[in-house]
Amino acid sequence: MIDFDRLAGAARPVVIGGVPAGLLPQLVADMARAAFPRGGRAVLVAADEAGARAVADAAPVFAPEITPRLLPAWDCLPYDRASPSHAVVAERLSTLSALLLPPAGPELVLTTAAAATQRLLAPSALAAASRSLRPGDRLAMDELVATLGRAGYVRAETVADEGEFAVRGGLVDVRPAGEARVLRLDFFGDELESIREVDPATQRTVGQRQEVRLLPVSELLLDEERIRRFRQGFLAAFGAAASADPLYQALSEGRRLAGADHLLPLAEEGLETLFDWLAPGSMVVTDSGVAAAADARFEAIGDYFHNREAALADGQRRKLGAAVYRALPPAALYLEPAEWAERLAAWPVHGASPLPATEGAPDFGGR
Numbered sequence: 001m002i003d004f005d006r007l008a009g010a011a012r013p014v015v016i017g018g019v020p021a022g023l024l025p026q027l028v029a030d031m032a033r034a035a036f037p038r039g040g041r042a043v044l045v046a047a048d049e050a051g052a053r054a055v056a057d058a059a060p061v062f063a064p065e066i067t068p069r070l071l072p073a074w075d076c077l078p079y080d081r082a083s084p085s086h087a088v089v090a091e092r093l094s095t096l097s098a099l100l101l102p103p104a105g106p107e108l109v110l111t112t113a114a115a116a117t118q119r120l121l122a123p124s125a126l127a128a129a130s131r132s133l134r135p136g137d138r139l140a141m142d143e144l145v146a147t148l149g150r151a152g153y154v155r156a157e158t159v160a161d162e163g164e165f166a167v168r169g170g171l172v173d174v175r176p177a178g179e180a181r182v183l184r185l186d187f188f189g190d191e192l193e194s195i196r197e198v199d200p201a202t203q204r205t206v207g208q209r210q211e212v213r214l215l216p217v218s219e220l221l222l223d224e225e226r227i228r229r230f231r232q233g234f235l236a237a238f239g240a241a242a243s244a245d246p247l248y249q250a251l252s253e254g255r256r257l258a259g260a261d262h263l264l265p266l267a268e269e270g271l272e273t274l275f276d277w278l279a280p281g282s283m284v285v286t287d288s289g290v291a292a293a294a295d296a297r298f299e300a301i302g303d304y305f306h307n308r309e310a311a312l313a314d315g316q317r318r319k320l321g322a323a324v325y326r327a328l329p330p331a332a333l334y335l336e337p338a339e340w341a342e343r344l345a346a347w348p349v350h351g352a353s354p355l356p357a358t359e360g361a362p363d364f365g366g367r
Contacts, residue, residue: 002027002362004034008283013348016285016364017357023366024287024352025058031283032059032066032106040281041099041107043274045116045349047289049073052110059108066106069095071274073114074261078334079304079327081259086163089152090217093126094178097215099277100127111274113286113293117335119271121219129221131214133185137192144172144185152218152256160200163217173198177215181206219264222254226267233266238326245326259325265332273335275343284349298337301330 002016019027024044031042046052049072056068071092074084095109100123129151133139148165149155153174156164159182165174172185184196184205197207234248242248250257251267265271278284308327330336335343343349357363 002030002364004031004283007031007350007362008034008038008281010348010350013345013350014361015351015353015357016362017353017355018364018366019288019352020354020366021287023364025055026062027352027364028055028108028285029059029063029066029106031285032108033063035281035283036103036106038281039102040279040283041103041109043109043111043278043282043284045284045286045290046110046112047287047293048114049112051287051289052112056108056110063106066108067103068108068110069098071095071109071111071115073112073118077304078301078330079262079308079325081325083256083258083261086152086154086161086217089219090162090177090215093215093217093219096120096123096126096277097130097178097213099123099279102279113290114297116274117294117297117340119265119273119333119335120277121221121268122270122272123277125221125268126216129216132211133192133195133214134211135192135194138190139192140190141167141170141172141187148174148214150222150254151214151216152220158200173200174214176212177217179212183209183212185212218256218261220256220261220267222251222256222267227252227254229269230263230267234263234326237266237328242326245324247326262333263328265328271333273343275347278347284347286344286349286351288351288353290351294340295337298334298340301334305330 016027028042028044035042044052044055046055052070056070059068060066072088075088076082076084131147145167153163153165156166159166159173159175162175162177162179165172170187173182174185175182181197182200184198185192186194186196195209195212196205197209198204199206231252234242247257247260247263251260305327308325312324312326
């Protein structure tokens with residue numbers, strides 16, 4: 001058996017032995033139970049998303065009272081011309097929003113090496129970009145539409161997916177991040193009269209809500225201050241000649257283009273890491289494949305960056321009309337290997353191994 005009080009107070013990372021894959025959900029469920037009285041959460045960093053989701057499905061079997069929360073990595077490559085999908089970003093921001101508040105019960109955060117080695121919005125930035133609405137609130141519909149646009153929502157004819165909204169007369173349909181259903185905001189002039197859950201197929205009301213929390217569905221927030229900061233940072237990084245870049249022109253006008261999310265560091269005053277989001281008392285553990293997964297991630301990030309730099313320097317390709325991609329240095333959006341190692345040691349982040357524990361180390365008893 002493991003003394004979780006002792007583990008929580010450990011000054012250095014330890015490797016917990018006797019944790020084959022089948023017992024990992026039980027270990028992190030026990031950690032979630034132990035962290036809750038301390039005001040913290042259990043956090044598992046898995047090698048990949050499949051492993052994280054498998055533990056999220058299995059952990060409640062061992063502890064039905066725990067709430068699993070997933071923090072996936074962007075579903076696009078580093079320095080890609082594509083942006084992460086709305087669904088993935090919505091899931092990320094829904095989990096981060098939950099981390100802004102003390103846990104109401106045992107909670108388990110599940111993430112991956114790729115997600116944990118990428119920088120995140122600061123907690124204060126997400127809190128400021130979120131808005132709660134209740135019946136009786138006064139808000140001009142034009143202001144609401146502008147707010148949704150800045151937060152990454154896409155206007156559609158009919159709302160189905162997270163990150164979409166539609167306007168018809170005095171009604172605004174929206175599906176915020178983390179919501180399973182479409183919400184209909186019914187306005188009378190500038191007053192919000194009601195919030196209803198609706199079935200998008202039949203347009204019938206299936207429930208009433210007394211409050212809705214509108215979370216962003218993009219980590220790239222485009223308010224006036226961030227656009228100004230982006231413009232200055234982009235020209236400082238790439239020179240005045242880069243002002244003809246389509247990404248620069250689009251974001252300067254508050255429009256989004258695919259791939260713009262990779263320029264997130266230029267719009268924010270500072271980005272944080274996952275560890276900056278965790279409350280004291282949280283217990284963090286990695287599975288046995290994380291070290292190799294993180295090394296592969298760092299190598300891939302470096303390769304993609306150098307390939308982009310080489311393409312930018314290739315004058316012949318530009319003459320042939322190849323599109324220019326201006327890439328920020330890896331450290332702007334991602335942790336570097338040395339910083340990652342420092343963060344793991346400083347928390348400290350423990351490891352889980354299927355092998356028997358070494359002498360003096362905790363052992364979960366699996367073989």
